[in-house]
């Protein structure tokens with residue numbers, strides 16, 4: 001029995017969570033496992049009512065769970081940063097979910113914006129360092145609101161933080177047995193302190209512990225170019241937090257868009273949190289039009305992380321069937337040809353029939 005904390009969150013979060021859990025229920029039943037879901041109301045509405053983004057006990061409560069599943073965080077009536085930092089980033093940091101795992105996989109049946117690229121070209125995983133860099137929160141204002149205003153936002157990388165993300169990525173490259181290759185993405189030509197630490201950690205760890213994995217390096221700007229021009233060059237990528245945030249949105253686009261992009265905030269020794277990466281899409285709330293596939297893929301990642309390969313595999317094959325059966329016209333809002341509920345039913349049906 002797995003104990004799962006569910007945070008449906010804001011906007012369309014609850015709608016996609018509902019469909020993902022519908023699929024999870026069928027998959028767990030088939031795989032002979034059980035999940036017990038506990039729902040938490042963290043999000044914009046709760047914040048507007050209570051004035052607190054997360055109750056102080058929340059982090060410790062989360063530690064009792066085997067995994068967490070998050071819909072979306074973001075509310076139009078709450079200032080930018082409050083919920084992101086107060087809920088999402090706080091959970092990532094305090095639960096030490098030190099890597100953000102973002103598979104970029106183009107499934108068959110999905111329209112790719114890149115000319116002449118298909119599923120055989122787009123299948124890689126980005127390992128984004130998830131607790132440091134510009135996200136660490138160092139910096140501040142001086143003389144705020146005056147013409148002399150000074151603001152700093154400091155990137156802090158620790159060797160420890162870089163190294164553990166790098167090791168996670170090397171392990172994944174080995175496990176995938178695909179190209180046995182790991183790319184470090186950085187900016188060693190300009191950011192010569194931080195990215196020097198990353199560069200040495202990458203090469204030292206690789207040379208001593210992963211001689212079987214080929215090491216490659218790409219600057220972050222060039223990486224954006226290669227994602228579009230030659231995505232088939234990538235197998236696993238390891239990257240610091242801010243650059244990782246940026247390139248994973250580009251990655252989402254080449255795999256078919258936010259409608260299918262899922263991620264996991266992973267603490268290999270603790271509780272991990274899985275989420276569709278698309279955001280709360282407030283203007284579509286309650287309309288039953290948003291694509292639940294990203295949330296369904298996030299649940300698939302969750303079972304994978306829990307070691308439930310069969311449940312994960314059932315969901316992934318059902319997603320592929322749903323994408324190739326001709327009923328899902330597009331992954332974009334308003335063009336799917338099916339409602340949120342109908343996409344959930346379709347995938348759940350394929351899981352049941354497997």
Ligand code: IPM
Nearest residue numbers: 084085088089245248263277
């Ligand atoms: C993501 C999101 C978050 C991030 C925001 C919502 C804080 O963009 O998960 O990529 O920047 O990490």
Ligand code: MN
Nearest residue numbers: 245246248249
């Ligand atoms: Mn992002």
